Amino acid sequence: MASFSACSPLELPHKLSLKVAYQGVPGAYSELAARTACPGCFTLPCRTLSSAVLAVESGEADRAVLPVESTMDGTALRNYDLLLRHDVRVAREITLFVRYCLLAMPGVHKAALRRVMSHPVALAHCGRALARLGVDREPVEDTAGAVRLLSTRRMFDAAAIASARAGEICGLDVIDEGVQDEAWNTTRFLIVSRDGEVGVARAPKKTSMVVAHARDDAMAMLRRVLSAFASRGVNLTKLEVVGGDGVVVRKGRRLRAFARVMVVDFEGSVEEEENVREAVKEVEGSAAFVRVLGCYASDKTVYNLE
Numbered sequence: 001m002a003s004f005s006a007c008s009p010l011e012l013p014h015k016l017s018l019k020v021a022y023q024g025v026p027g028a029y030s031e032l033a034a035r036t037a038c039p040g041c042f043t044l045p046c047r048t049l050s051s052a053v054l055a056v057e058s059g060e061a062d063r064a065v066l067p068v069e070s071t072m073d074g075t076a077l078r079n080y081d082l083l084l085r086h087d088v089r090v091a092r093e094i095t096l097f098v099r100y101c102l103l104a105m106p107g108v109h110k111a112a113l114r115r116v117m118s119h120p121v122a123l124a125h126c127g128r129a130l131a132r133l134g135v136d137r138e139p140v141e142d143t144a145g146a147v148r149l150l151s152t153r154r155m156f157d158a159a160a161i162a163s164a165r166a167g168e169i170c171g172l173d174v175i176d177e178g179v180q181d182e183a184w185n186t187t188r189f190l191i192v193s194r195d196g197e198v199g200v201a202r203a204p205k206k207t208s209m210v211v212a213h214a215r216d217d218a219m220a221m222l223r224r225v226l227s228a229f230a231s232r233g234v235n236l237t238k239l240e241v242v243g244g245d246g247v248v249v250r251k252g253r254r255l256r257a258f259a260r261v262m263v264v265d266f267e268g269s270v271e272e273e274e275n276v277r278e279a280v281k282e283v284e285g286s287a288a289f290v291r292v293l294g295c296y297a298s299d300k301t302v303y304n305l306e
């Protein structure tokens with residue numbers, strides 16, 4: 001059962017200069033995730049998620065934050081794809097409670113709104129509220145970026161969906177809050193680094209893995225994965241088959257495309273536990289491609305920032 005918290009019990013003894021890259025501008029949920037996971041860090045805003053991951057690969061940043069799943073949308077395959085294309089490892093997970101605000105220029109009322117801007121995921125999460133408002137939806141690159149755009153262009157017929165923090169930074173008013181379709185709305189982020197987890201010793205570990213297979217092999221592969229872990233008493237915490245027209249993975253210097261991938265998270269560490277290692281080895285024996293994305297401290301807390 002997840003616990004609900006406003007501060008991190010897994011806080012690491014970070015050096016103050018730890019630099020964490022994220023997509024968006026200050027006040028974006030990814031930046032809030034970075035600050036919660038790595039207290040005292042510097043955050044590095046990036047235009048795209050891919051440039052945030054590249055910043056880690058090149059050494060410009062120590063970590064990058066990737067949103068990987070939400071209660072309302074499930075797994076964000078586009079972001080797992082980045083983990084597969086780049087040479088980075090998962091160092092931590094963090095889940096935020098996402099309570100979206102509707103933000104507008106001071107003095108603007110709902111009746112004046114003609115359009116609402118936000119990240120496409122946020123617009124999708126707030127579909128019912130937007131339908132009630134009868135406004136046009138304008139996707140932009142991140143939630144806080146919508147707030148900044150609205151404020152710098154002084155738009156009086158528009159609102160943004162974003163965090164209260166993003167509104168505060170740009171001096172916008174909160175004209176509604178909790179506008180997501182489902183009251184319980186959380187997003188899980190992975191924090192990646194070049195070398196995986198550093199510094200967390202005592203928390204129970206978990207491992208994230210991706211298994212690629214041919215389109216017509218899905219059922220057989222599912223049975224093999226379940227049996228490899230169940231027969232060794234290893235608990236799965238996530239198993240989702242995702243993909244469609246080809247998931248690209250980097251294998252050495254080559255890129256290969258697979259029709260389907262299975263995203264599997266399980267308790268335990270491939271680095272520290274023999275039964276876990278054996279289960280992964282068994283899956284490797286029958287899958288087209290397996291990549292262990294990282295072993296890291298399991299964190300079931302849902303962080304509530306607002």
Ligand SMILES: O=C(O)C(=O)C[C@]1(C(=O)O)C=C[C@@H](O)C=C1
Nearest residue numbers: 028029030067119121142143187
């Ligand atoms: O745009 C942001 O603020 C982000 O951090 C990105 C993102 C996402 O990609 O899912 C993160 C969490 C929210 O659910 C909406 C958008």
